Amino acid sequence: MIKAGIVGGTGYTGVELLRLLAMHPQVDVQVVTSRAEKGLRVDAVYPNLRGFNDLCFVAPVVENLTACDVVFFATPNATAMTMAKELLAADVKLIDLSADFRLKDVTVWEKWYGAKHACPELLEQAVYGLPETNRELIKHADLVANPGCYPTATQLGFLPLLKANVIESSMLIADAKSGVSGAGRSASVVGLMSESGESFKAYGVPGHRHLPEISQELSQLSASPVSLTFTPHLVPMIRGIHATLYAPLKETGINLQDLFETFYADEPFVDVLPSGAHPDTGDVRGTNRCQIAVHQPQGGQVVTVLSVIDNLVKGASGQAVHNMNIMFGLDEKTGLDQVGLYP
Amino acid sequence: MIKAGIVGGTGYTGVELLRLLAMHPQVDVQVVTSRAEKGLRVDAVYPNLRGFNDLCFVAPVVENLTACDVVFFATPNATAMTMAKELLAADVKLIDLSADFRLKDVTVWEKWYGAKHACPELLEQAVYGLPETNRELIKHADLVANPGCYPTATQLGFLPLLKANVIESSMLIADAKSGVSGAGRSASVVGLMSESGESFKAYGVPGHRHLPEISQELSQLSASPVSLTFTPHLVPMIRGIHATLYAPLKETGINLQDLFETFYADEPFVDVLPSGAHPDTGDVRGTNRCQIAVHQPQGGQVVTVLSVIDNLVKGASGQAVHNMNIMFGLDEKTGLDQVGLYP
Amino acid sequence: MIKAGIVGGTGYTGVELLRLLAMHPQVDVQVVTSRAEKGLRVDAVYPNLRGFNDLCFVAPVVENLTACDVVFFATPNATAMTMAKELLAADVKLIDLSADFRLKDVTVWEKWYGAKHACPELLEQAVYGLPETNRELIKHADLVANPGCYPTATQLGFLPLLKANVIESSMLIADAKSGVSGAGRSASVVGLMSESGESFKAYGVPGHRHLPEISQELSQLSASPVSLTFTPHLVPMIRGIHATLYAPLKETGINLQDLFETFYADEPFVDVLPSGAHPDTGDVRGTNRCQIAVHQPQGGQVVTVLSVIDNLVKGASGQAVHNMNIMFGLDEKTGLDQVGLYP
Amino acid sequence: MIKAGIVGGTGYTGVELLRLLAMHPQVDVQVVTSRAEKGLRVDAVYPNLRGFNDLCFVAPVVENLTACDVVFFATPNATAMTMAKELLAADVKLIDLSADFRLKDVTVWEKWYGAKHACPELLEQAVYGLPETNRELIKHADLVANPGCYPTATQLGFLPLLKANVIESSMLIADAKSGVSGAGRSASVVGLMSESGESFKAYGVPGHRHLPEISQELSQLSASPVSLTFTPHLVPMIRGIHATLYAPLKETGINLQDLFETFYADEPFVDVLPSGAHPDTGDVRGTNRCQIAVHQPQGGQVVTVLSVIDNLVKGASGQAVHNMNIMFGLDEKTGLDQVGLYP
Incomplete structure (x- = not known):
């Protein structure tokens, strides 16, 4: 034990x-x-x-x-x-x-x-603990920096596109939405249900701490410099992050569905949904899973990626347990093989 | 298998x-x-x-x-x-x-x-499948009638009091509140979030189908005739039932906390909270557990019991699995030993 | 002005x-x-x-x-x-x-x-500022004590019954539910949406400050001593109070619907719903109105009253403006004649 | 009358x-x-x-x-x-x-x-009834096509930028979020609170009916062809739309705050918030008001506009009344001068 x-x-x-x-x-x-x-x-x-x-x-x-x-x-x-x-x-x-x-x-x-x-x-x-990019380093790490919740959802969505070098990395947009548990369990006015219930707003538009984290990591994967606009929003729900990601495509004839499915074929906690799907944060509630869909609306120049996680699990504690499993040589899914609590 | x-x-x-x-x-x-x-x-x-x-x-x-x-x-x-x-x-x-x-x-x-x-x-x-009252019958049953959600929360709260014969069974009140998943997954106007979100109302006050079920079962346990007023309400949340139960005490010197703790000492899925507690539906979300507290406000003539369950688990599917475990001779907790999804 | x-x-x-x-x-x-x-x-x-x-x-x-x-x-x-x-x-x-x-x-x-x-x-x-009982005193008052939110919803429900002397005042039960705005706009953990969203719980069961207020006022109206059990609960919504009230009837042949309609016939802000109705907090959102329904389930010994208000309006600021209108000799509805914000 | x-x-x-x-x-x-x-x-x-x-x-x-x-x-x-x-x-x-x-x-x-x-x-x-662009035509119209909810929030955000010709109209992104009342009051499974509460998802990413409407109207205002990626999302709340809009700036030295304030100086129902603000749908609940903020994150190449309305008021019925006021020569604010229902 x-x-x-x-x-x-x-x-x-x-x-x-x-x-x-x-x-x-x-x-x-x-x-x-x-x-x-x-x-x-x-x-x-x-x-x-x-x-x-x-x-x-x-x-x-x-x-x-x-x-x-x-x-x-x-x-x-x-x-x-x-x-x-x-x-x-x-x-x-x-x-x-x-x-x-x-x-x-x-x-x-x-x-x-x-x-x-x-x-x-x-x-x-310190090893940045996103298993999907750093698995080998994590195996031998003594100190793992577990990624932020927004960075997890955002990186997993951009990753296949940047690695395949099919998007213009100079105009990435991450429009991200989080449930209120992301703000933690500290007394505050802004976190009161009277304030955050039945309403929706952006915050930190001029600059949020997760921006340099995402930029640092995406830059390592990208052949060309990354410029990201990142907008976090607060959703009147408790758990869940939905990142809606946009990037200009370098060319339009790419099979994006195939690209994503191949890229994540062996990943235990990234689930690429069928073509045309819209992932729902409610389907990953309580689980360490990221569900992703990729779209090319009207066959145009912009790729739209939809990426959902439970911010407290895949965006925090579940990913930490995943990292621990890797560090101690356990089966990666040990203790994390749960079904999402729907509804 | x-x-x-x-x-x-x-x-x-x-x-x-x-x-x-x-x-x-x-x-x-x-x-x-x-x-x-x-x-x-x-x-x-x-x-x-x-x-x-x-x-x-x-x-x-x-x-x-x-x-x-x-x-x-x-x-x-x-x-x-x-x-x-x-x-x-x-x-x-x-x-x-x-x-x-x-x-x-x-x-x-x-x-x-x-x-x-x-x-x-x-x-x-048919055996009425409330394990806390009918465990022996369930063991040998071929046909189990799994209890309703309101009846489960209500019976577990009144049970110790009726068995100990310390309340007037002629004026029981069950003021019960349920999340909207209790209404099922059928298209309806009343179930729309626009209708049931940000609002609270009673329904079925003149008579609800769970009333005869609760009355039938409580009557079997009670020394004297049972008369119950049952008021269900709809709460703007998805999962959870909270039953607030009232009854006149026959005498006031009873140690109610001790009565409840003793009664449920061996039950795997009923958890009597410490004296003075207020159970929260959020603590049993996704689990087969009933959490109960018993109060005697101002040391007066009325006992108040607070009983919470997840309507889809202990109030339906979890209790069904529990019944299956009993029918097939398995450890009762098999597959049901999960921690509530808080927050 | x-x-x-x-x-x-x-x-x-x-x-x-x-x-x-x-x-x-x-x-x-x-x-x-x-x-x-x-x-x-x-x-x-x-x-x-x-x-x-x-x-x-x-x-x-x-x-x-x-x-x-x-x-x-x-x-x-x-x-x-x-x-x-x-x-x-x-x-x-x-x-x-x-x-x-x-x-x-x-x-x-x-x-x-x-x-x-x-x-x-x-x-x-000081004059207790419930216009439905103290209108004449309020007209000449210099100092008005505006009622609490729970006391407003509760008194308006019990009032016609106590005045008509048709219930046993020794076993009144008020099971009341409030939206989270009732807790005010102070930083707190318990008020966080992560804590109070998607969950339901009672609080203050051993004793809540609104109990002596309700008891004082009901006792003034009642021919016999009043004994009240009062249970407040927190509902995962922002605005609204629903009081579910129970009392044993002294006799069962009373036309309760008629009693309520007659009692409140001239009140501008109390609206007795038709027989069989279930008032919804969502219908009085943003208004100074109390909507009430009275039931006698299965024609039995217990009367059930359902009373809803917006806790911030009829339960606080709207009632205060109503009191001001009375104190200054204005039409009572001035500035308060608004339609509930549904949905 | x-x-x-x-x-x-x-x-x-x-x-x-x-x-x-x-x-x-x-x-x-x-x-x-x-x-x-x-x-x-x-x-x-x-x-x-x-x-x-x-x-x-x-x-x-x-x-x-x-x-x-x-x-x-x-x-x-x-x-x-x-x-x-x-x-x-x-x-x-x-x-x-x-x-x-x-x-x-x-x-x-x-x-x-x-x-x-x-x-x-x-x-x-038929006159497209967005008063902020078509006021003169509406005055003399017999048939007004009241705009959709998403198109209202989106156009009001892009309008000043397109008219001033400071953005690349070939890569506009509108990431829009709506409360569930936008789906109307028809029985459906997807609109159930059990489905749409406590969750967040996009929908209609391959193509939504509001896309051609927005494109048609923006194209009329723009000097160059407009290409828009439009992503609607469903927010677990009842009322409100938040449009988060992105466009590449043609140059970076523009005073965007001033541009917006000047553009909307005389509009009774568009309120440009102070620099740095994040509008909240909760502040316009029940009102015919659009609150807007404009940002240029990190002084970079992308302008981000945040635009909120109540989808049922400025996004539908309130705008219809506004149009009626204009058609009948009334003061435009008649009947619409209400304070947002916060909280």
Whole structure:
């Protein structure tokens, strides 16, 4: 059994890790930390876990975590970077669900996250944990930077097109929509149901932190420079991301359906839907699956890709478990082979 | 492996059976019927099942089902009764999720369901499939009448009180609230999100079909005659039932918390919450669990019980799988041991 | 034109007052206070008011308000009581939407609100602003305690029955459900859409602050002592309250429909629906109207009343404007004659 | 008083017309037709109209409508065209909220709407009723084709850019999102809350009927040929459209904020938000207002416009009333000067 620890167990990615790992046959969660809820039973805070977890929250200090084989950081940004070095030195593998190790360029990181990075020397070593692009590196990684939710949905949609070099990478558009759980479980006015229910709006149009992350990764795959316009929106639902992606095609005679199906043929968690389909976030609810459709409306110059994930699973905790499975040599689908909760 | 068939695979209880059975290690679903979708792949209609189910819908005729060990009816009312006799004669065990076999008195059934019953002679033999009251009968049953969603949440809340004879059974009130999936997957105006979203209303106050079912079952458990006022309401959410139950106490010095905890100590799917708790339908989403709290507001004469279930799982398909586990001698929790999808 | 001031203009009852008064032909809102947003334009915080309001928020101090004819307190509890005396001394009429002046017994108030009352001497003078019971007193009042949202829906439902003395007042049950805007516009975890969306739960079952308010008022109308069990629930919608009320009938031959229709025949904002109806919160959205239906299920011993309001209008700001109309001798419907926003 | 008739009074645009006209001081609705509800009181079907409308539905035949000054068609497509000629001959002004008269080219219409047009000779005479572009024509029109909801939000966003000739019209992208009321009030599976709640999806990506309408109108305003990719999505809310629009800028030094503010300075129902804003559909709920913001993310080559309306008001019935006001020489804001229902 893999001994696992979770730092920051009271946010949505934390409780989702607890849900997934409770059903994982080869993991034993031994430590869950929370500064605010220290001493409380985990299932007193999360009644959905009653009967599945007998732990109490402990303080988020290194000593509590060094006996673990793997530690997940489900913390706000700028926390994992303060504990990473000591844990790595203690031979603990780390999977960081926050943004601390996603950007390779520390200057870019510090500009977008408004803080000084505590261990820039680890950025090079950190592996960006998108299995569909970095599987081999993940196998041997000690420190995995789990991708953001928007970046996951967006990259999986653009990936086959950029690799095949069939789109103009200088005018990519990602119009992305997220359920409200993406904003986390912190008290706020903007997250109130009275504010975010029965309404729809964009946010962060001038610039969102996921933009440099997506740009960095897409640029690595692209033959030519990438220029991306990224617009996140808030949907009055809890779980789910829908990325609607646009790009000008270099030529129009390409069989895009075939391109996507071939590209993802062996991927356990990317499901290319039949031609003409419109994926629905409701079909991947609770699962680690990305469902994708590719369209060329009216046979024109623009390709439209529709990509849906559950932001808390494939966009966060499920992908983290997937990364753990790869790092520990398990079957990749272990603990993640669930049917979407429809309706 | 148990060979299972599902009649009426295109409604919500049908697709929920498919979801649960896809993750059940000892069941192989071999037949799924649908009059309307005959010939179509199941996962073409339900993309959440892609990769989990390779079947095509077949016609709902007896010949297609006689090789099954068990057949689930996830059909509208008045369908199962037309096929039950032939299937029983072919040694197929039946679990009917509709109302055809729930009422013992055929006159009452015909009054509330507005039809002539096709096989009243089977009503006596049918076992009402609430495991918490009828476990022993279910073990040996060939025909199980799976309880309704409201009746499940309501009975589990009143049960400990009636058995202990501590309430006046002549003035029971069940104020029940259901998510919209309870109305099924048929085209309707009233079920449109424009109608049922952002609004709340009662329905069926003069009389709802679940009233005689609840009354029949509670009367069997009660020392004195039962008189119940039952008010169903429609909640703008998809899954979940919350029953708020009221009854006058015969005496006020009873330890109600202890009464409930003791009563349900050995039940795998009823979870009595700590004193003072308020169960939330969101904590049992996707699971076969009933979470219950009992209150005596201001130490007064009225006991208030709060009982929540997922109407499609403990209120329908999960309870059906539970019944199947009991009928086939499996561990009761097989395939049903899942964590609620929160948030 | 009536010169109006609003203290606490950034909560939901405050912005709703601004909406209603912007369309009121005889009121000029001259002052809106907010401690937190002082100096900001009102329509910068509330873009729905662009073009209807050119004011900036000012500090909530007495000097800013003494030139008003009427001041509305849309503040948290325990604020109005600190400014009321000085404003009354300056001949300003006050309408308090908070709970400071609703209870006559200062001991009861201090127990439920956990604070020392700042001006208990005003409690006697304050008029409870439910026009349907206190119209004459309101006409001459200087200080009106605007009722709570649950108390409004609940009292209007029980009122005709208690006045006619046809129910046992010793076992009243009010099972009430509210949209999330009732919790106000303060940052909180419990109010997040991720928490309150797609779920349903009761709260405050051991005791809610609206219980003593309802009990006080119903007791005044009832010939015999009132004992009420009150259960509030949170509905995943923004606006609306549905109160489902139960009481044992003293006799069963009463024409309840006629009783209600006669009782409310002249009330401009209470609409008794036809026999057999189920009122829907969606039909009164945005309006000052209470829609009510009365049922006697199966002709039995229990009367069931269904009463719906918009908690922010008839349950708060609309009722406050109604009270103002009465206090200033205007036609009661002035500024309030709007059609419900359906769907 | 203007005598008005409404054909098709039982759909959402019909009941919304009834709501708006009930509060319009110069209109008297004298006829409301419905084939299905003929003979029923209007307020028996729509309890929100109780007290505002005493009519009964009558049959949708020409004789019932010839005494009207104006008739609104709130019907499914292909109905208005069968009655238009006779009503025009009877000197009735017509405002068609359906698509029958929106396209100038009958071939295009017949291709997209799959029917033979009943009176192609009226297409030339019909005025496309977007007041912001066609005010002068509308003044003298007898037959107004009221724009679609998506086309309204989309055109208002692209209009200032195309008129100023600052964008490449050959690569326009309109990523549009609509609440579910846009699908109307017909029984359907896809519109069930169980299907459309808590989920998000695109639809009609290969081609949607609003595409030719938008293309036709934008082409008239543009100096160069227009090529538009249009992607509609379904949002789990009832009312509201959010169009997110993208276009390559011809040059980057333009003051876009100023361009938009100047362009719409005199428009009563288009509100350009301050620089940096993100309009929210919730702020225009129930109103005839379009709120717009314009962004140039990272000062790059792509302009992003955010445009929100209430699909049932500015996207349908409110715009129809606006057109009526213009046709009858009334102040344009008459009956439409309402504050958005927030929250």
